[in-house]
Amino acid sequence: MDCCDNNHKDMKNCDMKHDDKEHMDHDMNHNHMHHDMSNMEHNHEGHDMNHMGHMDHNMDMGSMNHDHGHMMMNHGGHMMDMGDLKKKFWISLILTIPIILMSPMMGMKLPFQLTFSGSDFIVLILGSILFFYCSTPFFNGAKGEMKNKKPEMMSLITLGISVAYIYSIYAVIANDILHVTPMVNDFFWELSTLIVIMLLGHWIEMNSVMNAGSAINKLSKLLPDNAHLITDNETKNVSTSELSVGDSILIQAGEKIPADGTIYDGSTAVNESLVTGESRSVNKKPSDKVIGGSVNGDGTIKVKISGTGNSGYLSKVMNMVQEAQSAKSKTENLANQVASYLFYAALVVAIIAFVAWSFIKGVSFSIPVTVTVLIIACPHALGLAVPLIVSRTTSIAATNGLLIRNKNSLEKINDIKYALMDKTGTLTEGKFQVNGYDRLDNSYSKDDILQIAASVEQNSNHPLATGIMETAKQKELSLSEVNNDNQITGYGMRGTVNNHEFLVVSAAYLDANNIDYDASASKQYLEKGNSLSYVVENNNVIGFVAEGDSIKSGSKAMIQYLQSQGITPVMLTGDNEAAANKVASLLGITEVKAKLLPEDKQKNVTNYQKDGKVMFIGDGINDAPSLTQSDMGIAIGSGTDVAVDSADVVLVNSNPLDVVNLVKLAKKAHTKMIQNLWWGAGYNIVALPLAAGILSFAGIMLDPMVGAIIMSLSTVIVALNALTLKIK
Numbered sequence: 001m002d003c004c005d006n007n008h009k010d011m012k013n014c015d016m017k018h019d020d021k022e023h024m025d026h027d028m029n030h031n032h033m034h035h036d037m038s039n040m041e042h043n044h045e046g047h048d049m050n051h052m053g054h055m056d057h058n059m060d061m062g063s064m065n066h067d068h069g070h071m072m073m074n075h076g077g078h079m080m081d082m083g084d085l086k087k088k089f090w091i092s093l094i095l096t097i098p099i100i101l102m103s104p105m106m107g108m109k110l111p112f113q114l115t116f117s118g119s120d121f122i123v124l125i126l127g128s129i130l131f132f133y134c135s136t137p138f139f140n141g142a143k144g145e146m147k148n149k150k151p152e153m154m155s156l157i158t159l160g161i162s163v164a165y166i167y168s169i170y171a172v173i174a175n176d177i178l179h180v181t182p183m184v185n186d187f188f189w190e191l192s193t194l195i196v197i198m199l200l201g202h203w204i205e206m207n208s209v210m211n212a213g214s215a216i217n218k219l220s221k222l223l224p225d226n227a228h229l230i231t232d233n234e235t236k237n238v239s240t241s242e243l244s245v246g247d248s249i250l251i252q253a254g255e256k257i258p259a260d261g262t263i264y265d266g267s268t269a270v271n272e273s274l275v276t277g278e279s280r281s282v283n284k285k286p287s288d289k290v291i292g293g294s295v296n297g298d299g300t301i302k303v304k305i306s307g308t309g310n311s312g313y314l315s316k317v318m319n320m321v322q323e324a325q326s327a328k329s330k331t332e333n334l335a336n337q338v339a340s341y342l343f344y345a346a347l348v349v350a351i352i353a354f355v356a357w358s359f360i361k362g363v364s365f366s367i368p369v370t371v372t373v374l375i376i377a378c379p380h381a382l383g384l385a386v387p388l389i390v391s392r393t394t395s396i397a398a399t400n401g402l403l404i405r406n407k408n409s410l411e412k413i414n415d416i417k418y419a420l421m422d423k424t425g426t427l428t429e430g431k432f433q434v435n436g437y438d439r440l441d442n443s444y445s446k447d448d449i450l451q452i453a454a455s456v457e458q459n460s461n462h463p464l465a466t467g468i469m470e471t472a473k474q475k476e477l478s479l480s481e482v483n484n485d486n487q488i489t490g491y492g493m494r495g496t497v498n499n500h501e502f503l504v505v506s507a508a509y510l511d512a513n514n515i516d517y518d519a520s521a522s523k524q525y526l527e528k529g530n531s532l533s534y535v536v537e538n539n540n541v542i543g544f545v546a547e548g549d550s551i552k553s554g555s556k557a558m559i560q561y562l563q564s565q566g567i568t569p570v571m572l573t574g575d576n577e578a579a580a581n582k583v584a585s586l587l588g589i590t591e592v593k594a595k596l597l598p599e600d601k602q603k604n605v606t607n608y609q610k611d612g613k614v615m616f617i618g619d620g621i622n623d624a625p626s627l628t629q630s631d632m633g634i635a636i637g638s639g640t641d642v643a644v645d646s647a648d649v650v651l652v653n654s655n656p657l658d659v660v661n662l663v664k665l666a667k668k669a670h671t672k673m674i675q676n677l678w679w680g681a682g683y684n685i686v687a688l689p690l691a692a693g694i695l696s697f698a699g700i701m702l703d704p705m706v707g708a709i710i711m712s713l714s715t716v717i718v719a720l721n722a723l724t725l726k727i728k
């Protein structure tokens with residue numbers, strides 16, 4: 001034995017003194033030791049990946065409560081306590097040191113040996129504490145897997161370390177009780193280092209998963225702790241959680257806004273960048289909405305609360321992100337499918353390797369190989385490949401005002417061929433100015449026409465209506481009372497004013513109802529791209545109002561970007577051709593369909609879908625059918641009412657460049673998903689055979705140390721790849 005105590009390069013000289021059998025054993029040991037080391041490490045990672053794999057099933061950010069100082073992570077159907085992991089890691093690390101010093105079979109030469117009589121028993125005791133106490137996270141994980149009838153990494157690792165432990169017990173009995181010669185190797189050295197590395201890797205990986213989804217957690221910290229509640233005539237300091245809908249609060253300059261609401265006194269500029277990603281500060285005046293979590297500028301305002309706690313914008317966004325993350329996308333299901341097969345593949349390869357190597361080189365060689373195979377076939381990288389990307393994508397998107405409700409739609413991004421889009425409020429500001437109006441019937445004055453139109457439209461929130469009412473106010477025309485007014489979808493508004501029923505409708509309506517009219521007076525406005533509304537009284541057109549909208553600054557860039565990505569933009573609008581063509585020519589859109597009713601738009605979506613996948617961009621109100629019909633429905637400028645359930649993605653801000661950000665993010669996420677799937681699956685395709693000793697003829701047995709480190713890398717790379725996903 002002493003010759004083998006010299007540094008291991010003397011190992012080869014051992015055979016002079018020992019018979020071949022012995023030598024064989026030593027060699028075995030040597031290899032086995034290295035081998036095992038890697039197994040140890042493989043195990044480690046494998047575990048984490050599995051847990052992660054599991055976690056993507058149940059990984060909801062919400063379940064990570066921070067009670068008594070450490071993170072609870074829900075995975076594999078049972079709560080994994082991060083604090084417990086940390087504790088067990090340190091304990092196993094401390095216990096491993098004496099094992100390394102005392103264990104008679106070392107992979108590497110240590111400066112001195114502490115083997116003395118009985119040291120084996122101390123190693124046995126320490127090893128048993130490591131096995132029975134420190135490895136409980138893995139046993140629980142395996143239990144969870146068995147309960148879900150989905151044996152995965154935890155089961156493999158539990159199997160692996162149990163085999164190593166039981167064999168080590170046998171070794172101690174054989175060596176120290178039965179005194180068989182030659183010595184049988186125990187695996188306490190490998191077992192303990194393996195457990196230490198697995199606990200550490202587990203801890204690292206769970207952290208990286210948390211970081212991947214942590215962007216969304218930042219939102220929950222945006223609300224201030226307290227607010228100034230206004231009661232009858234004094235304001236008192238209360239905690240934000242005491243606020244309820246309907247309360248009035250005072251917000252001083254520079255303070256964080258504690259809840260969603262509407263300003264009823266004062267005006268200011270608000271910075272909403274942390275909440276919706278809107279980088280410019282937004283001017284707010286009475287009747288404008290403010291969002292909880294945004295930062296008030298230099299004005300003092302009084303706000304009537306419309307949403308707090310769970311009804312506020314921030315919590316709606318967080319719930320939406322959680323739903324999006326927990327839903328299974330088909331790529332995720334595919335990855336999980338392959339991951340579950342990996343368990344059986346590893347088992348089969350392990351059995352084959354065990355049997356084969358037992359014949360070729362004896363059990364003390366085949367055991368380590370078997371343990372290595374069991375550990376290295378880690379589906380974790382695969383199980384994590386997609387969920388991490390998804391959780392990262394949805395959470396950074398949400399903090400930039402892109403609310404991804406249905407992530408499946410994002411996965412189609414590379415197949416989108418057409419971008420069908422609404423005009424008003426999407427490509428144009430949706431803020432109309434009246435550029436002209438006149439009567440067509442001499443029994444009315446010019447201002448009568450404006451006054452009647454404004455009275456009919458006073459309850460409509462259509463941008464055209466708002467434009468008319470604003471001008472009427474500027475002209476100080478008082479509005480008459482209107483009753484049984486209602487929207488004629490896609491055409492205009494109807495209402496009764498002074499016992500006369502009036503319509504304010506588009507030319508499309510007049511054509512559809514064979515109402516003829518003199519278009520000469522309004523032609524000049526039509527040519528300039530104005531939207532024309534005609535005022536009609538019992539089928540007689542008595543006047544018109546011409547309104548112009550302005551194109552959004554980001555529209556042109558969006559159109560150019562889409563075209564650069566091979567996506568054809570198509571404008572669908574209910575407005576007249578002239579207005580539509582004017583905007584289209586300014587933006588470089590070649591395909592335009594005008595005078596459409598909402599159902600006509602939906603028919604267009606269906607038509608284009610025959611030719612390729614269709615993205616639809618519109619306001620979430622009257623474009624709902626088209627948003628639902630399209631392959632990727634994007635609601636733009638929805639503000640805080642994010643519950644646009646007809647859309648796959650809700651853009652809170654009304655900035656067309658957010659569409660560009662969304663497409664870029666979707667493409668990047670898709671690329672990273674593919675990369676991660678290769679890191680996960682590709683890794684196993686190489687690692688499994690290598691661990692089984694396929695290249696042993698070339699002298700390449702997967703050195704356990706190296707193997708374990710690669711295993712860690714494969715997992716960490718998948719996690720880092722997700723973490724480096726950026727929105728800009």
Ligand SMILES: Nc1ncnc2c1ncn2[C@@H]1O[C@H](COP(=O)(O)OP(=O)(O)OP(=O)(O)O)[C@@H](O)[C@H]1O
Pocket residue numbers: 422423424425457460462464465489490491492493504505506507531532533572573574575576596622
């Ligand atoms: N309240 C209203 N007052 C006046 N005209 C209206 C009103 N509502 C609709 N219209 C007329 O009907 C047309 C279609 O209305 P709507 O905005 O619903 O369609 P759209 O497809 O969303 O149009 P856009 O592409 O401009 O958004 C408008 O262009 C306008 O001429």
Ligand SMILES: [Cu+]
Pocket residue numbers: 045046047048049050153377378379380381
């Ligand atoms: Cu794994």
Ligand SMILES: [Mg+2]
Pocket residue numbers: 422423424425619622
């Ligand atoms: Mg519209």
